[in-house]
Amino acid sequence: MKRIFKLIEKYFFIIILVAVVISLIYPSLFNWVLSEYNGISILNLLLSIVLFTMGTTLKVDDFVNVFKNPKEIAVGISAQYLIMPLLALALASVFSLNTALTVGLILVGTVPGGTASDVITFLAKGDVALSVSLTAVSTIISPILTPIITLFLIGNQINFSPVDMFISIIEIVIIPIILGLILNYKFPDFCEKLKDYLPALSSIVICLIVAGVIGVNKHAILTSSSIIIIVIIVQYFLAMLLGFAVGYLAGMSRKQIITVAIELAFQNSGLSTGLAKTHFPSLSQATVPGALYSVWQNFAGSILAYIFRRYV
Template sequence: MALLRRPPLAPSPAAAASLPHHRLHLATPHTHLTRPPPSCPRLRISAAPSLRPLRGIPSTRCHAAAGDPAPAPSQAPGGARAALVRVGEALSLGFPLWVASACALALWRPASFLWVTPTAQMVGLSFTMLGMGMTLTLDDLRTALLMPKELAAGFLLQYTVMPLSGYLISKLLNLPSHYAAGLILVSCCPGGTASNIVTYLARANVALSVLMTAASTFAAAFMTPLLTSKLAGQYVAVDPMGLFVSTSQVVLAPVLLGALLNQYMGRLVESVSPVMPFIAVATVAVLCGNAIAQNASAILASGLQVVLSVIFLHGSGFFFGYVLSRMLGIDIASSRTISIEVGMQNSVLGVVLAGKHFGSPLTAVPCAVSSICHSVYGSILAGVWRSMPPNDKQGA
């Protein structure tokens, strides 16, 4: 970490107290840190290069050394907790590989995943969403009011581009009714938590990504049942109230609980957070494998059509998410974030809802394929955008 350069003359206590907290810049060979106010004698600075402050939001929050808890022995570098964190990060980065491996195993040995019950699906997804909620605080959710343009654009594109793309693609490819319903269902789901990881790798706006995921997830209790019933009702019978109850149970309630735990029980969240990536990756892989295993023979017979439809769906989300954001005058980094958020769906939610509320297990197949497809898309985009830093004033 770069050292603080003290000015030649120390300011008086009154002058120091009047210094605004937001005049703090990361030290580089050509910049320096102004002396922090007395209330912030030591700053904890994140090493993540993509965690830029949100445009229009002053960085006023700091952590005083006197209020920081002493690090536990398990949190020391090289300790068990640090090892768990590193393994969790490795699992998250290899997310597409684990899901693809599970789906391949399900096609080869379907019995490997047929043990998963509907109750196990609900519990697994609930724990995954609880982990997402633990990354948020109530203060984070309140910051949504401070950047309405980016959040409003992302929210609007999330619930227009993807549902309309799912509907049109199912028509153009003349998908069978259950596949069409599944494609529309996953297109109406909120943004996936893996989008936050991809945004970080792409060096885009991570804070905006987290808030967009939270906003679309909270709204999913209403938007997913409403859009699915309107767009997929012509293919299969849809129970919007049943979808609303299930979505609230496995998405809204766990995320709210996680945010409350992070806000008021930070020590507990810090102790369990290293194991959450294990739960998330394992849940997604197992649930997708289960959806594939239940329909292995049908997928082998007509899987190409489903794969093509899912490829077109997510390609449309990534493309129009970026292009329309730029047309709205949003900076490059935030436009990349919106593209990732729109293109990546909570496919596991689609798998769970399809298995619970649709008559044919074939409805879950596009949702399972979607989990692999958007992860591959996102990984490729992250690699490309990481090597192309934003070059405009707003996105830099």
Template sequence: MIGRITQLFPVWAVLFAAAAYFSPELFVGLKAQIVPLLTIIMLAMGISLSPKDFINVFQFKKAVGVGVLLQFLVMPLTALLISYLLGFNTELTVGMVLVGSVAGGTSSNVMAFLAKGNVALSISMTAISTLLGIILTPLLIQLLVGERVDVPVSAMLMSLVKIVLLPVGIGLLINTFAHKAVAKANALLPLISMIAIVLIIAIVVALNAENLSQVGPMVALAVILHNSIGLTAGYYCCRLLGFNESTCRTIAFEVGLQNSGLATALAMKFFSPASAIAGTIFSVWHNISGSLLAGYWVRKKETPAKDTAAC
């Protein structure tokens, strides 16, 4: 039952976004809850991790290295290029670059499983990119849009420590020392995370209800292009490097599916509600595109490739 509810995440996200758009007063007052909600998501992510997930980084070191490089190179630069081509203003550009500069999202783990990818690799990549993002995200924002807007790098870094590192670390400790107790509640973690992200989406939509009809379609186009390029680059770069099909699919999801909830929270905290539109739309779209791609791949016969990703 819980699994069925969480599988309908895109539906819930659209329904709550619609409710927020037509009745923004229901969610505007919850603006201050965005960061606490994201903290809950990161805590749930930490509880789902174990020390083994970080040790696996060494087992899949080549694949992880390629994935992380693509993650923090292709996605930020693509976001900036798309924003430039579509003529976005500073607020929308910052929002796009934020989405491109954060770590991979936890939904990539689910998509990797559905697409018969390497789930252990997916979890390890999400874990390591999340930790690296604490430092890289503020630096990338400063590098790419620092000339157009004031980027509080130090404050953002400290917020990422509080919002990401501490909750994930606490969750990891809880899972390590109370694994049996946690195992009983594991089924609830995706549901809790889904409720939190749906509420974040609704709050941001409510705060942007007045101008969403004007900029929403263009931002949606940008998000679809951004996500598609990330998925494509992740997959075909790995094919060219000779990774096996399972690894190619996994890295495609890790590169293309972003922690857009974090991007949204950072936009609201350090920039403006308009800067959070990209992260909000991305949160809905990447679950739809990921599900469709996973469904396609699971029905598609794997293409042979030299297996260089196992080490």
């Protein structure tokens, strides 16, 4: 059983591509992902599962590391919440995206770093401790910064409640992480055993989220796919390049530069999808950028990790 879970974790980028193909051929198969059960959003519930698994891998020491590397953390977090939102806004303007896709792209830029960055950093032989700290810190402060930055960038175009978004992030992100952290604190040996299975579980859940969003928005994706796919690819690679530049200018080591670049390019795209569905229900296409970004960042990230490991 453990071997199967390891294979799922290892070949996640292939599994997610298969999920996308299936969702395009049989879109109704994943409709349940964006539905509700007894008033509870299944999409948000799935996201909470992913963040809970992240919490079980964290320890108090991970947050202590923040104070051991204050410069690197400050640089990484500043880049996360300054470069990514502004990059998203610039690309939406340059490519003249419609309102829904603009909202979705900006949400991809304003959410915290994705948990997959830690895995890719490990594969790329980067600074894993720094990656974990950056992901944890950016996630913990996201209830404050994500709504504020989103409001600043699109508040004059679309009416939404940043307070409600703050509450959503607390429910979807912070509470599951705290529960996972408590479980790891109380039962460290049990959580250590779970580490063999939780990454694969998170991978499966992310595949379901992506398949659900793409299936529901099949027509919108196929009719506007070329432009939004180009934007997503450009956003990802520009983020990676800017991450390298920021790390280099800050005088970081090779491992730290790779880590900041990966952290900047990897976003919690599942969260952006959940926020788009919850707070912009009239803009169905707003969920599309997050789903496509999730597919691309995991596919391209796996390839780049190999390149970084061998040649950088």
